[in-house]
Amino acid sequence: MNFDFSEDQALVREQVRRLLHSHACPEMVRALLEGDLQAGQPAWQDICEMGVPATALPEALGGNGLGYLDLCVIAEELGAALVPAPVALSRFVAMEVLLGFAEAEPGAAFLQKLAEGRSIAAFADCRRPLSANVQIEGHTASGWFSLPVDGMPADLVVMVGPGGALFLLELDAAGVAIESRPLRDPSWPEQAVILDSAALLPLAAGPEAGEKLDGLLARSAVLVAFQQLGGAQRCLDDAVAYAKERTAFGREIGSFQALKHMLADLYVSVELARSNCYHGAWALMSDAPDLELAGALAHVSAANAYLACAKGNLQVHGAMGFTWDVDCHLHYRRALWLSGLLGGRQAWKQLIARTLRDEAAGRIAEADIAGQELADGL
Amino acid sequence: MDFEDSPQEAEFRAEAREWIARHAPFDLVKAFRSGLCARSDLVTGARDWQRKKFEAGWACLHWPKAYGGRDAAVMEKIIWDQEEAPVGALNELVLIGQGMCAPTLMHYANDAQKARHLPRIASGDEIWCQMFSEPSAGSDLAGLRTRAEPDGDDWILNGQKIWTSWAHEADFGIILTRSDPSVPKHRGLTMFYLDMRAPGVEVRPIRQANGDTVFNEVFLTDVRIPDAQRLGEVNQGWRVSLTTLMNERMSIGSGIPTGLPEILDYVTALEASGSGFSAGAAFDDKLADWACRANGLKYTSARLISALSQGREPGPEASIGKLVAGELMQDIAIETWDLLGGQVPHGDASLRARHSLVHSVLMRSPAVRIEGGSDEILRNIIGERVLGLPAEPRADKHLAFNAGPAKAAN
Numbered sequence: 180m181n182f183d184f185s186e187d188q189a190l191v192r193e194q195v196r197r198l199l200h201s202h203a204c205p206e207m208v209r210a211l212l213e214g215d216l217q218a219g220q221p222a223w224q225d226i227c228e229m230g231v232p233a234t235a236l237p238e239a240l241g242g243n244g245l246g247y248l249d250l251c252v253i254a255e256e257l258g259a260a261l262v263p264a265p266v267a268l269s270r271f272v273a274m275e276v277l278l279g280f281a282e283a284e285p286g287a288a289f290l291q292k293l294a295e296g297r298s299i300a301a302f303a304d305c306r307r308p309l310s311a312n313v314q315i316e317g318h319t320a321s322g323w324f325s326l327p328v329d330g331m332p333a334d335l336v337v338m339v340g341p342g343g344a345l346f347l348l349e350l351d352a353a354g355v356a357i358e359s360r361p362l363r364d365p366s367w368p369e370q371a372v373i374l375d376s377a378a379l380l381p382l383a384a385g386p387e388a389g390e391k392l393d394g395l396l397a398r399s400a401v402l403v404a405f406q407q408l409g410g411a412q413r414c415l416d417d418a419v420a421y422a423k424e425r426t427a428f429g430r431e432i433g434s435f436q437a438l439k440h441m442l443a444d445l446y447v448s449v450e451l452a453r454s455n456c457y458h459g460a461w462a463l464m465s466d467a468p469d470l471e472l473a474g475a476l477a478h479v480s481a482a483n484a485y486l487a488c489a490k491g492n493l494q495v496h497g498a499m500g501f502t503w504d505v506d507c508h509l510h511y512r513r514a515l516w517l518s519g520l521l522g523g524r525q526a527w528k529q530l531i532a533r534t535l536r537d538e539a540a541g542r543i544a545e546a547d548i549a550g551q552e553l554a555d556g557l
Numbered sequence: 558m559d560f561e562d563s564p565q566e567a568e569f570r571a572e573a574r575e576w577i578a579r580h581a582p583f584d585l586v587k588a589f590r591s592g593l594c595a596r597s598d599l600v601t602g603a604r605d606w607q608r609k610k611f612e613a614g615w616a617c618l619h620w621p622k623a624y625g626g627r628d629a630a631v632m633e634k635i636i637w638d639q640e641e642a643p644v645g646a647l648n649e650l651v652l653i654g655q656g657m658c659a660p661t662l663m664h665y666a667n668d669a670q671k672a673r674h675l676p677r678i679a680s681g682d683e684i685w686c687q688m689f690s691e692p693s694a695g696s697d698l699a700g701l702r703t704r705a706e707p708d709g710d711d712w713i714l715n716g717q718k719i720w721t722s723w724a725h726e727a728d729f730g731i732i733l734t735r736s737d738p739s740v741p742k743h744r745g746l747t748m749f750y751l752d753m754r755a756p757g758v759e760v761r762p763i764r765q766a767n768g769d770t771v772f773n774e775v776f777l778t779d780v781r782i783p784d785a786q787r788l789g790e791v792n793q794g795w796r797v798s799l800t801t802l803m804n805e806r807m808s809i810g811s812g813i814p815t816g817l818p819e820i821l822d823y824v825t826a827l828e829a830s831g832s833g834f835s836a837g838a839a840f841d842d843k844l845a846d847w848a849c850r851a852n853g854l855k856y857t858s859a860r861l862i863s864a865l866s867q868g869r870e871p872g873p874e875a876s877i878g879k880l881v882a883g884e885l886m887q888d889i890a891i892e893t894w895d896l897l898g899g900q901v902p903h904g905d906a907s908l909r910a911r912h913s914l915v916h917s918v919l920m921r922s923p924a925v926r927i928e929g930g931s932d933e934i935l936r937n938i939i940g941e942r943v944l945g946l947p948a949e950p951r952a953d954k955h956l957a958f959n960a961g962p963a964k965a966a967n
Binding site for chain 2: 180181182183184185248419422423430431433434436438439440442443444446447450451452453454455457458460461464465476479480483525527528529531532533535536539540542543546
């Protein structure tokens with residue numbers, strides 16, 4: 180048994196960390212929040228040159244020979260660095276879904292472009308009632324849906340139609356318009372896609388498509404969980420460092436149990452998330468039969484940890500934490516955004532409960548049979 | 558990254574599983590956990606089980622052969638613990654002796670003492686207890702007051718210990734004492750072991766909040782023990798006690814049971830019983846949160862085992878296991894209690910047995926959050942020793958013990 184990443188993966192981690200250090204990522208995020216949707220471009224270019232979007236892809240589709248464990252390590256570093264580049268949405272979600280339907284065109288051709296970084300994809304589930312109102316006739320769509328922006332705007336959307344069929348939508352196609360509809364506080368930029376008889380490229384339909392999609396999103400859940408884990412660990416580290424340095428009442432504030440115990444609890448949340456993530460990574464790598472449950476546990480656990488640590492970090496920093504120039508609010512925003520990226524914690528918690536309830540029902544039925552056999556024997 | 562046993566490990570696991578399946582008294586443990594038999598029956602069963610294991614060569618696997626083990630690799634010990642977990646309750650009686658006293662003896666006792674006691678600890682013929690806590694020294698263990706005074710080649714012990722688990726069954730015990738009150742508290746302690754039947758040792762069982770009686774008060778009145786029973790140097794007892802406590806962290810192989818699958822099975826069985834009972838969506842929401850914590854614990858343990866198997870020592874990080882498990886088991890039991898709203902399924906014996914388990918977790922879990930380092934002490938350990946935060950102010954740290962607050966309280 181070796182429940183840890185290998186030395187090769189540690190090297191990948193080091194390489195990504197060094198690359199991200201060379202960019203002023205938090206400054207880019209502030210620029211993005213102020214409306215510069217191309218702010219992350221320099222970081223994204225380096226990330227693509229390093230081959231991140233091509234990681235864990237089959238070689239026929241442009242893969243670079245690295246695997247899912249490498250991608251998990253990369254995700255963790257991206258989360259820690261708070262990089263405003265579209266890796267979570269494009270590589271972890273949209274491409275992971277597209278990979279499930281890559282055996283036929285048009286999926287394969289698009290994947291190659293995405294792997295090279297020549298295209299950025301988003302994912303939109305138009306079955307969700309509040310963020311979409313789309314009507315599909317044949318292979319054209321009209322209506323609108325909300326389009327998340329992960330660092331940089333996408334040019335392609337992997338779309339789940341209202342009936343559960345999967346499509347690709349090119350955002351430069353005729354009948355597609357993109358509107359920015361600013362909110363009071365752009366917690367993270369968001370756009371609306373307006374469709375007027377826009378052409379869709381069909382990927383898959385029928386009940387199998389939906390079932391397959393659930394399995395694919397569990398893969399995304401593991402990868403997003405690692406990004407959340409990296410963010411959570413960074414928030415904890417920042418909070419601990421500040422608690423050691425800041426003094427009040429003649430003592431470092433980290434010596435007060437009110438903060439010390441809060442930080443200890445945050446540490447526990449990060450360690451539990453890390454263990455769930457490692458289990459998820461193992462399930463992802465080995466295509467384990469319980470991948471859906473493992474992905475859900477990793478994603479919920481990491482979302483819990485990132486939200487708790489982002490809140491706690493801001494709290495430890497006091498009023499300084501509530502300023503635009505200190506990074507606490509950037510993690511707070513990112514933690515909220517990532518927790519909703521795959522449909523929100525509630526949906527994944529329902530999946531966990533359903534799975535455990537089914538397992539328990541199986542055990543009860545088995546015990547009943549054993550009890551009956553015992554009674555028959557007597 | 559893999560969870561797979563190596564071929565040798567897999568072979569060992571299969572062998573262990575088969576032997577346990579053939580010899581372990583599963584029904585006894587099940588009956589005890591459901592409140593259908595007394596603790597004394599479990600203790601008798603536990604003694605039988607230890608002897609059976611010892612005779613077949615399965616006791617204390619990772620110990621040297623000379624002391625009754627088989628020099629097994631740490632992974633084999635962990636695999637054994639995992640396989641034995643369903644009857645783990647049978648080890649409570651010997652856990653302190655085998656897991657904490659014996660490693661201390663291996664480190665500090667002389668060869669004759671080791672040869673005499675260790676095989677008997679392995680076989681369960683000798684039960685050992687650990688006398689650390691006192692009425693005025695729990696979380697602040699180094700503030701203990703039981704005196705050890707030299708008298709020729711002997712030492713005379715006077716004082717009182719408390720919360721001593723299994724002292725009423727124990728043949729021997731290790732004991733931490735104050736040998737020099739004129740120096741700061743951590744520097745005046747000495748460790749010994751003693752015969753629990755020596756004159757002047759009186760054990761008084763304590764009735765616990767859950768009605769059970771596992772721990773005791775131990776009164777020591779002019780107890781005379783030879784200097785040969787000293788473990789470690791005079792006034793170095795604090796360091797010796799760290800060896801003992803460090804070994805506590807090694808007992809992680811099988812993880813800490815939280816009651817989650819059993820209580821979920823109970824709720825599911827209630828729903829399937831045709832009574833019309835339904836747990837509802839709020840329960841599912843909590844279930845998912847519990848599962849995140851329980852699964853996180855399980856794989857935190859896997860990460861620790863992985864580190865151990867590569868020869869690394871467990872650090873203070875291992876503190877999180879009990880911290881999470883104690884709170885989790887209490888949450889699960891209280892929420893389930895709330896869900897039932899006072900209903901008890903008296904009509905069906907199998908449901909009643911499952912219900913008893915909820916009860917025992919309800920009433921036992923508060924102790925888990927106190928014993929072996931309270932939740933609050935564990936948070937201090939994580940804060941200070943893992944995260945490196947500045948220490949609590951300690952008013953008596955540099956004062957001679959007999960000049961500090963402990964003196965004033967006397």
